[in-house]
Amino acid sequence: DIVMTQSPSSLAVSAGETVTINCKSSQSLLYSGNQKSYLAWYQQKPGQSPKLLIYWASTRQSGVPDRFIGSGSGTDFTLTINNVQAEDLAIYYCQHYYDTPYTFGAGTKLELK
């Protein structure tokens, strides 16, 4: 199974700051047939279901603010949130969908400083 390792596990930020969340996969998520990395990022607020933010490592889901930026390829990925807003406080998960079983990272909890 592909293991997804996220860091940090938690992050305390002030509004307006930029944060970076890292995700590393135990094997490459890049499929040579289409040059796409099979990696998604989700945001989960307390008491809510996860919400898809980014897919194919860097494509923003419709309606997601452009302060959310996904980057990376292969085994190393990053979610950057520019100008953090209070509404961004949540747990962020990376997930691969390269092959079953799909696995999630352990999550990064974004909190207010």
Place this chain on the structure above:
Amino acid sequence: QIQLVQSGPELKKPGESVKLSCKASGYTFTDYAINWVKEAPGHGLKWMGWINTQTRKPTHADDFKERFVFSLETSASTAYLQINNLNIDDTSTYFCTRGKFWDSFDYWGQGVMVTVSS
């Protein structure tokens, strides 16, 4: 609009069974697989498996092969998760979510809390 609406919370005793539903609307049900995801308290998200809504073939993650049944009622655009012989460790929130094969999950149900307690 696209929605996945799940059934209500359940309180069960160890050894009992539970059947959760996930009703889809706003899209052609058979165009997307239905995945099931477990969120145990303090344990993040775990993919349980999926069911192909065209062939009805289920695929289970290793930890969810023995007591977990995925099924469909296609005429009602509804997917089901049945958990047999419940134990304390099954106390979790269960989400259904749609996705094409080897694709991300773009819509999620609201989740259903299952509590197993004697």
